[in-house]
Amino acid sequence: MFRFESPIYLWLLLLIPLLATVYYMSLCNYKKRIKKFGTPELIKRFSSTVSHKRILIKFILSEVILTLLVIMLARPQVGNRIASKKNKKGIETIIALDISNSMLAQDVPPSRLEKSKLMVENLMTKFSEDKIGLIVFAGDAFVQLPITSDYISAKMFLDNISPSLIGTQGTDIGKALNLAIHSFTPNSKIGKAIIVITDGEDNEGGAEEMANEAEKKGIKVFILGVGSKEGTTIPMPNGESLKTPRGEIVKTRLNEKMCKKIAEVGHGVYIHVDNTDLADVILNRELSKLQRGEINNVIYSDFDEQFQGIALIVILLLILESLILERKK
Template sequence: MRFEDPTYLWLLCLLPLLFLLRVASHFKQRKRLRRLGDPQLLRQLMPDVSRARRAVKFWLMMGALAMLILVLARPQMGTHVSHDKRQGIEAIICMDISNSMLAEDVVPSRLEKSKMLVENMIDHFTNDKVGLVVFAGDAFVQLPITADYVSAKMFLQDINPSLIATQGTDIGHAIQLAMHSFTQANNIGRAIIVITDGEDHEGGAEEAAAEAKKKGINVFILGVGDPHGAPIPTGDGYMKDASGQTVMSALNEQMCRKIAQAGSGMYIHVNNTADAQNELNNDLVKLQQGTTDAVVYSDYNEQFQAFAIIALILLVVDVCLMETRNPLLKKVTIFKNKGKR
């Protein structure tokens, strides 16, 4: 059993506190009765009073309160796991998040244009799997390969240059990381899609792309930006170098083409049109499609109804049970009255 809102379970800690208050109230009441007279005499004067009934009503209320807290926590049970077979490809998207991707020569910026492109590509996926790798001077997996497109879009929106402090454009490291992020399925088309402006290239990308080619993985390079260069916004102006000159970030198309050629893929220039999107979608369709493992879905059935019914029954019994003995049921001795002689 699991609870959808487990934070409500902390309210169960109130039950011991209520019990202590009940005990304190009981001793305080006994102390007051002693002031009125002899306890034995007082019991004889109150033959219909039943301490047992008061205790039972208290525990009925405690039980009902505990059940209501469990209802609020939404208990769930019954996991259903389904396996499905899908026909599709596997694609790992390597996205450059270096500061140069903030340049606005592509509207609204290189990075935001890249996100829009990836989101549109995911919208065209049906039986495919996708993963996200982000890189700058370093690289790490932002989202392991999955068929959960909703999660992929959520992770995509969180991508920004602050995720990696080390600046640069280590495409080789990103491709190496992507190669080890695919599943072990056989006979399936695989693609590594690198989205970058290619600036401050660290080297080793062509060798990594060639290695991916040997493993049957196509490497596509999407070059974002203007080859003539554009300034990099910093929030209060544009980035400047040590001499005070505005830094101009230019797309390195020559390098992008070499990597794509080494990886048996295509180089696609991303600009303010939809041409790059259409060309990429057409190239991905040509990849061999194979059978992939399905996503495992877990269905949990709500179980709060049983706890709610128990709480209702306890409350009804509590209301019906009087603290004093019912004159019509004096002969029934379910709760013994110690005051009776």
């Protein structure tokens, strides 16, 4: 099994296209300035020793080196020892967790997000022969953990979840459901469930269609609405409440009507999450009704760091980049 021990560093890969854009803009600016000195033929004669091709190659090498360094920071690992490998009867569950800013609201203590993470952790504790996957979403969605039987890794990924993982705000439940539908294994003889945990705010549309699509594929959809109908403010890391661009304090409420509608269209189940453990009880009861099928459980107990080979490539590329001169001999 391959994994990144610190996947949050992979966000630094956004620097790659940013630097490429800056390089392109500076190149265009350079060409504009150089035209002021004379015709292209004349400039070429007086700058015959300059190699623009070599400059481009050096930049590309720098981009590749930066990419590899970011991957090293994320600590790629490969499981080297199997703790257990056997066939059991279980189900497959994909959890889609809303991590938009509104999930920081504290109307469900300690916060909507922390309460949701606690529910997921409790669910993992009760799983023993099942597979679980984790998707996080806001205005966008991505797989935080592919479906697996390794609950230890799942809990580690769960601990690192925060709204900062996704820069696009909003609540695109449709995109999360679509991604979840395509994240299961091809095994058709096993019960499958998608658990969406959200406050239902700022829905981008398409959720009902995706819930209906999941129902057609035999996937049970559970919508867990977390928060209160009365609503509350959203505390930010700086200690202030979230405000609109006009300076008005944002108030967030559970959109229970929308959550129930998605569950109804997909012939699923809506569960309200409050300060009690009732939601956990109902969810566990509903999951126990799903068909249990043969699951090949492979769990790795030890993981080897894989940065050494990447570090060697980085050193070789650095040497190569330093040997390439910007000027022709």
